[in-house]
Amino acid sequence: EADIYQTPRYLVIGTGKKITLECSQTMGHDKMYWYQQDPGMELHLIHYSYGVNSTEKGDLSSESTVSRIRTEHFPLTLESARPSHTSQYLCASSQIDTYNEQFFGPGTRLTVL
Amino acid sequence: AQKVTQAQTEISVVEKEDVTLDCVYETRDTTYYLFWYKQPPSGELVFLIRRNSFDEQNEISGRYSWNFQKSTSSFNFTITASQVVDSAVYFCALSEGSDMRFGAGTRLTVKP
DSSP, X not given: OOOEEEEOSEEEXXXXXXXEEEEXXXXXXXXXXEEEEOXXXXXXXXXXXXXXXXXXXXXXXXXXXXXXXXXXXXXXXXXXXXXXXXXXXXXXXXXXXXXXXXXXXXXXXXXXX | OOEEEOOOSEEEEETTOOXXXXXXXXXXXXXXXXXXXXXXXXXXXXXXXXXXXXXXXXXXXXXXXXXXXXXXXXXXXXXXXOOGGGOEEEEEEEEOSSOEEEOOOEEEEEEO
């Protein structure tokens, strides 16, 4: 059973607000990921991390930033939210070894008005 | 570049029907892994199966079965005797080691 948590599950905010989406995992996984997904549509990788102090940009250009100060924690921050950021954000983690399956959190559904 | 194609955008079946979800992939590597995930309406992705490129044996898990054919670069997923709870979006994915590429997903609706 995967133990990866995301908060909040739902968030509605106004344009221009700064927000941080939280993601934590208790499996000791080194690799963590953030995906952006419109409901039921394709997943787009926006950030990933190989471990503490490692952050990389994914395929989809994103105005968000991430940090990895602790192994279990991988928050995503939007400095100034816009309506175009409205989407679902999924966090995932996996073991550092190659080819391992990723375990996903429940997601955060963000709506920017 | 690796690529995953799920040509079926949406499938609708009646309960107890069998249904097959198609997945075709492209890769230049000889070593790779294929995955299937289920995304129910609640939103989280649930891992279903992982298969490496050297193992072409078909796999069965209850009502689920997977058919991996390297000759056609396909990794199809069949649900036997479908149930309403199988309604979800199903994603096929490919990993060559550095990252994972997902297909666009197939939305399966099982009607009672």
